Amino acid sequence: MSVFIASCAQISIQKPLNDEWFYIPVHYDEPFVRAIDPDYKPFINPIAGRRMGLIMKRAIATSMTALADASLVQPDAIVTATGLGCIENTEKFLKTLCYEGESCLQPTYFINSTHNTIGSSIALHKKCHGYNNTHVHKGISFESALLDAMLQFELGKIENALVGAYDEMTQDYYHLLDKINMWDGTFASETAVATVLKKNGDIELVDLDILYKPEKQLLIDRTNLLCNKIGISTEDIDLLVTGKNNNKENNVVYEAFEKSIGLENKSETYKNIFGESFTSSAYGFYYAFECLRKGRSPQGKDVNNILIYNHYKNIDHSLILLSRC
């Protein structure tokens, strides 16, 4: 059984819903940049839109775009990833609770605060009664959602899936996470990436692994196993996409891995273009997809096989192998 990536769509700090970033990326010097929102009118009726937070609008716009690009009307499965969920509404409800007490709360922010509001809104929008799940595990939320979709494919339960990663960031929450050094050596942004997976196509999602506090050797072994699945060796990997930023502690883990599989000179990064959030690794996946679609990387490497490696605080690690047939 093979799974292919039919489409990807993004809303980010780059121009939304297109690939202009690939050629002329916008550079930022600020510590926190919010995403550039497109006009949502083509995707959401303005009355419904008024009740929706930005994260939900972005989820719907990227999902609709990815589905249209994949010529798919209704997905068999909707699998969503988010680190913090609808943090803007969560914060609004929390602030009212903390500063005005328990007697003057309104339901709207609460209803739209749960993590699965995103995935279920997409289902509601598409009247989609199929499989629907939401993964919320920090830096591997997106990879968990991808793995979930892979499980459904492998068990023959679905023919296609819509997988998305979404995180929004507020000024206050940026500040809170800054206090615990989340943004050291990087800059905060927001995530909205949707991808459609199918059982046929040109760009294969070969497989992926999620690992908890892995030993160095396990990462090497798993990389070799991923390569074996399509009969290649690590030497055949044309590009390694990593979550490197300007944080020494973060980068040293990537550097050790690159060295261990001999890919020091083949790595490129995406966080410098898209910024950092719990689900920013979805941009790494999107980066790799665009490279394979175009046959080359932004830095000019010819690519057929791409390995994506991410870790979150050296605790949760993920490996994804993509290949162009």
Add this chain to the structure above:
Amino acid sequence: MAAVYVTGTGIVTGLGYGKRVTMEALRKHQSAVCEIKYLDTIHHELPVSEVPFSNDEMMHILGINDNIPMTRTALMGRLALKEAMEEAGLDPQKQKTALVSGTTVGGMDKSEKYYHDFLSNDIKNMYISTHDCGTCTEMIAGQYNGFYMMTTLSTACSSAANAILIGKELIETGRVDVAIAGGSECITKFHLNGFNTLMILDKNNCRPFDKSRTGLNLGEGAAYLVLESEESVKRRNVKPLCLLSGVANHCDAFHQTASSPDGEGPYLAMTDALKDAMLSPGDIDYINAHGTGTIHNDLSEGIAIMRVFGEKIPPTASIKAFIGHTTSAAGSIEGVISILSLIENYLPVNLNFKEKIDELSFTPWHDDTMTHRPLRHVMSNSFGFGGNDTSCIFSKLKEEQ
């Protein structure tokens, strides 16, 4: 399809810590729903089912050093995980083991307490990083080493059921040998007030599947199931408790918080769980219903049950009048209780039932003179906000059926 076994379970709810106390209370019809004691709230008019320990008491039971930042959800999770691991006799370092956990509130108990501090000073910064759901799972895992992978699900009140689904599929696809799946959730002011603004909390004890029902009572707790492949069961030479024979997930896609009048999501979840288990509706001997006690849920679920089971509706009961609605943990808490029911051939009753719902063809299982009968397959339903509906089926081992 490869069989998935359950080789250990752990549970903590308002009824207490452990499987034995849980079943004893169910048999004695002791409800844990009463006035709020541990949560600092003004809403004492709303009865709840709280785990009968303070955080300090749980730290003491677990032997945790006072200086580690721990949330209530993580503490309850640790208690349940400990019981499950001990029963399964499991060392995660010796087999490829995943931990899959469900929660929605995560560390909200601390965030709502210290939010002002977060924004204005640095004295409670250690709780900023315990807010998110993934951290909660890693805190629960903290007492053990060697997990191969870990992830967290959040689909509101079906989170733990979806964790069970992922655990099962990780084993079926051969990705891991063992998956510990479940969930944990403490009551917070955040969701107590949230549910209250939705006007779905009952000021009296809840009455699932009763004509007079007006809402739910919140509960808290945690439970984990050790799921294991046949090969691993043989290799470790352990006797499984039962089979996790079927799980399915569907979306109601009707409304963000309310259930559809035709129960489409629940209907699809139950139907597909039967298909996954290769069973027909007539094989189900008992349904542990979601049965929250709200007007919409019980009607929608009841109609879905009628659509699936037709004229022959198996004994169906909600145990939420015992333990409240334990939200994200409900799927595994009620999953563990379903397993205990199956093993002990005991059918917990639906407390507080008096009068049938007009639109439904059946009354819930409430006759306490008939609570023992041989059980082969038990279905457990968990439905969440957003229409995230999941149904699990537990079966006796083939040789015991």
